[in-house]
């Protein structure tokens with residue numbers, strides 16, 4: 001055993017007052033004073049399980065590598081990695097939530113994003129960002145308080161480095177409700193996007209004052225906080241490929257939150273659709289996210305999103321079928337429940353065509369489960385709107401279908417309810433397929 005592995009009793013270096021600053025699942029943290037200098041520190045010592053010992057070593061190694069004002073520094077550590085000291089914090093973000101406002105949230109997010117970016121550049125992913133691991137180092141006032149990311153024991157280390165032993169044991173990584181879904185599949189594959197997810201959940205928690213539950217979306221409903229919804233939706237997408245995937249991108253999205261604070265959501269949707277129609281494809285993603293964030297806003301869906309062209313819809317249905325199916329389902333439901341107001345009656349054909357195009361693309365791509373679910377909503381909307389030109393297109397399409405696709409869509413038509421069946425029955429059309437003909441026979 002080398003000299004560096006010999007542990008030193010921290011009592012020989014530090015004096016304790018017997019008080020614990022906090023205790024977690026793996027370690028306790030005590031206030032201590034350096035015997036020679038009198039400096040006050042927080043001393044973290046693992047509980048004596050092998051896992052806790054592994055974890056503290058990982059934590060020390062990671063924190064020693066990272067130098068940033070918003071990362072908890074290590075003042076001193078045991079040569080045998082049995083304990084370490086750090087500055088004493090006032091408390092966690094959880095503790096101070098009540099006295100902080102939206103401006104504070106923005107500045108905390110910017111600070112924490114900077115800190116995590118440094119880690120990501122070193123190929124380290126924290127994997128356990130939660131309000132309890134964001135600590136406040138006291139300043140002379142609330143405003144000069146410094147927020148730091150602590151508790152790096154769950155960190156994912158770079159490829160090639162020894163794997164974090166905690167990952168290898170297959171135990172759950174991260175904090176329930178804050179941990180990205182991919183961490184429960186294979187925590188070793190975590191990327192920067194896992195930390196983005198957790199920061200998105202921290203934001204949702206901060207704004208709603210509710211604890212996030214794993215697998216459940218959490219978004220603010222308060223009118224004054226609506227401009228945060230797209231940011232949270234983008235940071236907390238379950239699919240990594242659809243999520244904001246770096247801290248640089250998160251910061252840019254945060255800037256969008258600030259810019260959009262005073263822009264009504266309807267104006268934003270109309271601005272984005274105009275950009276997409278002018279060929280700016282980068283505006284498509286924010287437009288979808290906006291739609292997902294405002295599922296009850298008929299202007300976003302019917303007046304803006306519905307203008308998307310067929311090539312874009314076909315492409316999206318190929319890339320992200322679940323997502324576009326859900327958006328089209330929401331549009332269909334809105335068509336049924338939204339008073340048409342002073343919109344042109346002919347315009348009903350536009351959102352109906354959006355849904356129908358999506359549906360056709362799903363069938364062509366053999367996404368028959370999704371197609372069946374969407375078809376039910378589409379038939380209801382088609383019947384509700386009574387737009388004859390569209391219904392003619394619908395029936396022509398139905399006549400083209402056969403086999404499993406035809407059966408799935410027939411099921412959906414029945415599923416639409418008696419009023420839907422009656423609508424197509426009354427339409428002057430004789431279905432080509434025997435199944436549909438029987439279904440619609442008077």
Ligand SMILES: Nc1ncnc2c1ncn2[C@@H]1O[C@H](COP(=O)(O)OP(=O)(O)OP(=O)(O)O)[C@@H](O)[C@H]1O
Pocket residue numbers: 021022023024025026027028029042086087088089090091092132135150151153
């Ligand atoms: N530097 C510090 N100053 C004051 N209190 C601290 C400090 N570091 C940690 N604490 C408190 O000690 C408690 C336990 O610390 P920590 O969360 O790091 O332990 P852990 O066992 O690794 O945690 P967990 O089980 O939550 O992952 C926390 O609740 C935190 O509030």
